[in-house]
Amino acid sequence: MKKAIPILFIALSASLWGIIAIFVRKLTEAGFTPMEIVTIRVVTAAILLGIIGGIKYPAQMKIKIFDIKLFIGTGICSIVLFNWCYFTAINQMNLSLAVILLYTAPAFVTILSYLLLKEKMDQTKILAVIATIVGCVLVAGVNLNAAASIRPIGILTGLGAGFGYALYTIFGKFALRKYSTFTVTLYTFFIASITLLPVTRLWDKWSRLVSGDVLLYGIGLGLFPTVIAYLLYTKGLEKVEGSKASIIATVEPVVATILSVFLYEEGFGFIQAIGSIVILLSVLIINRSKKSNRKIYNKKASI
Template sequence: MESKKTLSLIAIMITSTVWGLSLLSVKVIVDVIPPMTMTFFRFLIGSLVLSIIYMIKEKEKKLDKKDIPMFILSGASGVSAFIYFQNSAVQFISASSASIIVAAIPIFVLIAEVIVFKTKLSNKKIISVILSFIGVYFIVGYDSSLASSDSFKGYLMMFGAVIAWVVYSIATKPLYKKYSQISIVYFQTLFGTSVLIPSIFVETAKWSLVNNVIILNLLFLGIFCSAIAYYLYVYAMEHLGISTTALFLNLIPVITVVSSYFILKEKIGIYHIIGGALVVTSVYLANIKGKSGEEKLVEEGELKKAT
């Protein structure tokens, strides 16, 4: 159990890093390939990669017809809706500004878990979420352009992304009882990509402007951010619980800001440093050893429901 937890922590750290970098790639691509079309090709590439992994790890394809609606719901929310809203948002607000909305995900997931699964939350986990949210606010700061209609639309899109991810997390949890991590991600991506097919006929991409930079960023989004990262996220969610795993999403803004500094040459102020320290501390606090009896009961309850 301890080794699985360690692997899960490594998996979610890798996922957070990759998804933190993904916002930069989206920013590069979205002016050439519109949101829904980009999302379709991103997950089409991801589906091809996952198909290879699925064929190797799962010799027999078994999908219970009764579970198809749940796969469609989780795929449409976590694949289609979440990425579409995120891609649309960065057309109107900066990548770092969009990342602060991602910080709200753990809070909404915690609320949804309590409502849907009647999960009891430890005081330490609640404090960790609050602390991490404060840290992310320090990192991205207040966006003074919020008053403009474009900025408001961007934030509204990101709020839609948050809701989509909460639905994805809740819809995915019951699937652990019957399917492996790779099966879950494979079928979710397959159904999610299928939902996006009409988008390529609705939007107009500037194909003449597509160059090697656009292609490489799209491949990064498809292979690493969609196929590999989603698989690692589901693996971590199974062994850590959905609320603890969602807490690590607060590392995404930290990674986005730091990578923006090195790649886009953006400046990092004292508030970024303070915020980053708060986020890292919150993640450490949520996973520190020597848990109380209350916290052990909470985690054991989550694992029993997931297995």
């Protein structure tokens, strides 16, 4: 049961990422641009984590200056890069195609984990990665007319989003060798905040930020699909291989799609249902293989 908890943490974190549209739509209606919303997200998260750390984990707020490169990796190379590339891709192509390119992340994580983290590469992982990408294609929907009009720069920025998304898992794994889940999450959003604030000049909209519903949705965005989600994901990374974690996290588009059906009455057809099943099956396959490998190892050890 204990071995299933990290997997559950990652699945829960992905589910929380899947509800982000609730907050983003409200903040968009309030007049904020996509990158301003990202800034609201990371700054609110950094403030909340700073308060929690000051009260409960003061010892975990200390890091060595030399290790700041790890959090530049998670904060700038991942959070800032993937959001910038993703929103740029959305402006250059159909949304569904941008989503598909974003979810090339498990492929990037699997390759980088093999090269940098020395994780094993096997047929089951490769099959699971392919299945998740196919599943995301089906969930997002394929518009061939839109695909025909994509420019190369659109593909590059879309793949950049997937690559940036993947880097949190890679840099997070390295950071967790030295620091706690809380420390990694705190400095990720602190670095992202001090990078994005001067770029977006969010303080120019201060009066709008602190008004009624906007303040509540801003705090909600920083708390649920950010602080709680990233703490859970990073905690799960302590015990789960990066490549497997990224595959499990692809339940996010499934949750987002189901949410859109119930809250926004958007369409959910047969193709989307098949895609959701494919993603969930790939998650089951990757975790089943882990159990099978453990049984084989135990048998060998007992001989």
